[in-house]
Amino acid sequence: NPAVALADMTGYVFETAVSENSKLVGAPLHDGFPLAEEHDVVITGLVRNHVRLPGSARREIVREGDILVLEGAAESIEQFVGTARLGSGDPDKQVELLGGSMEIAEAVVPVGARIAGRSATDIRLAYRHGVMLLGISRRGRSFRERVRKLQILPGDILLLYGAQDRLE
Helix, strand or coil: CHHHHHHHHCCEEEEEECCCCCCCCCCEHHHHHHHHHHCCCEEEEEEECCEECCCCCCCCECCCCCEEEEEECHHHHHHHHHHCCCCCCCHHHHHHHHCCCEEEEEEECCCCCCCCCCCCCCCCHHHHHCEEEEEEECCCCCCCCCHHHCCCCCCCEEEEEEEHHHHC
């Protein structure tokens, strides 16, 4: 599949919450760098209370509820998130999120798409369409903005999560 091959070669910018049972809680963020590196993932930032902390925030102590900003291939990020026990700390919630007809899909934004020039927040992607934007890949570029607030451009590869019928 050419889309999957393309996504494997490009890095996503991805945000994930830190759960209470994460291996990273209570330690400086830079302590998580070696584990991330083992999975070919880079921790590029930390969001706390809806504000991205300056720089890579490497000396900040990671807290439950913080959001890590990661870069890497989709599969690498998925493996790192599992190993570091990131995301929801509630096993019932994880089962609910992963069960049923929910899935992850990649989509390339074509020229002229209505989403081009707007963010997932602007179009209320999750509320109106029941689809969450998990990550964006843009020709290997890094971003300072939050993923959901980032202006989407033609050629971007979006990592989306939602019900199978919503992603088709």
